[in-house]
Amino acid sequence: MATLENSAGEALSTENEGVRRRDFINIAAVSFAGVGGVVALLPLINQMNPSADVLAMASTEVDLSGIQPGQAIKTTFRSQPLFVRHLTPEEIAKAEAVDVSSLRDPQTLEDRTVDGRKEWLITMGVCTHLGCVPLGAGEGENRGEFGGYFCPCHGSHYDTAARIRKGPAPLNLEVPPYTYTSETAVLVG
Template identity: 75%
Template sequence: MAEEDGVRRRDFINIAAVSAAGVAGVGVVIPMVSQMSASADVLAASSTEVDISNIDPGQAIKAVFRKQPVFVRNLTPKEISEANAVPLSSLRDPQTLAERTKEGKENWLITMGVCTHLGCVPLGAGEGENRGEFGGYFCPCHGSAYDTAARIRKGPAPKNLEVPEYEFTSDTVVKIG
C-alpha cells in the first residue's frame, strides 16, 4: 500500500511540475511574441487615404504612402485612348491600362512615384513638370520615359511604375494600402 501511495504522490508532483513549467513558458512566450508586432505608428503608415475630388482630368497629384511618393492621376479620355492604342508587343513590361486600373474607374491611375531603375522620383505629377515624350512621367536621373499608363517606354528602367493595392472607399476617396 505504501508503494501505491508513493507512485500516486510522485505522479502528482510530476504533473504539477510540468503544469507549472508550461504556465511559466507561456508567460515568457506571450510578451516575446507581442513585442514583435507592429507599433501604432507603423500600422498607421500601412495605408493612406487620398481625397481625389479636386483632381481635374489630365491632372495628377503626389501623395505619400509608406514614406514613398505615390502618383494619383485623373486621365483624360484622350490619354486613355492613347494608352489603349499602344500595341502590347512594343512594351518592355506589357500591361494594358485595364490591368493597371480598377474596372469602372479606368480614368484613375494610381502608381508608386519611384522609378524602377534606381529609385529616383520621376517628374510629371506636378503642374508644369516634364512629362517626357510619351506624356506620362519622365525620370530626370537617367532618362526613363513612361507613357500615360505609367508603362516604361524608353530608358533604362526595366519595369512599369508599380501599382500599389488600393480601393475606392467613396467616389471622392481612395485608400492606398
C-alpha cells in the same frame, strides 16, 4: 516485493505502478513548463508589432474631387511619393492602343486600375531603376516621350499608364493596393 493481479490473473509488481506515476508527473511537469514558456514569450513577441503611429501611416486617404482630367498630384504613402493622375479620354485611348506584348513589363491599363475606373491611375512615384522620383505629376514638368512620367536620373520614360517604355527601368511604376471609399475618395494601403 508486493505483487498484484490484473483481470487476466497476471502478476503485476508495484514497481511498474511507480514507474507509471513517475511518467505522469514528468509529463505534467514538462507540459506546465511549456505552457509557462509560451505565456512568458507572448509579451516579447507582441512588443515587436508595429506601434499605433506606424499603423496610422499604413494607409492614406486621397480626395479625388479636386483633380481635373489631365491633371496629376503628388502626395505621400508610407513616406514615399504617390502619384494620382486623372486620365483624359485621349490618354486612355493612347494607353489602350499600345501592343502589350511589345512592353518590357506587359500590363494593360485595365490591369493597372481598380474597379474598371480607367480614368484614375494611382502609382508609387518611385522609379523602378534606382529609386529616383520621376517628373510628370507636377504642373509643367517633363512627361517624357510617351506623355506619362520621365525619370531625370537615368532617362526612363513611362507612358500614360505609367508603364516603362524606354530607358533602364526594368518594371512599370508600382500600383499600390487601394480601394474607393466613395465616388471622390480613395484609400491607399
